[in-house]
Amino acid sequence: MQYIPMAQPGAFYVCVELADDAYEKVFLAGTNTIMPTEGQPHGRICVALDPFGNTGWITSF
Template sequence: MKIPEGHHQVIPYLILKDAVKFFDFTKAVFGATERHRSYQDDQKSLRHGEISIGDSVIMFGQTSDNWGTDNAGLFIYVEDADATFKKALTNGATEVMPVTDQSYGRSGGVKDPFGNTWWITAA
């Protein structure tokens, strides 16, 4: 099996409304790095995008007549759960669960503007 460098054997793939704006959200909140961006023939609809957050990759594309929205729940470790949670809310996310101390770390949940739930946790 030959997996491209920087990829893992399993990678989340999201189909999103406003997929291009997902780049901006993940950069602002989680410090994501853009890996790839390609557009449909109209040069407006995102065909395929990839970001890296730490050593993890998330792939995504734009909803279309052929592909409906396919959201996800994502668990992410961060240095400071409270600061990242606030950053997410500032960038359009809504609270799912406030940040509290849990047995596994300080954790809270937000739903991003694209319908994905992020479980933000500092171990």
């Protein structure tokens, strides 16, 4: 039996200067919203899901 590797969705976490602007760009690029940009005690944060199943956390401090 031959092993065939399968791609798995991943996750990434990025810190940017303006989370709201970054969220708008990824949303317009075709991602789905898991959590819209909102204020947290440590800064602004949002979560998006791309068409391949990868989850992206975008935050600003």
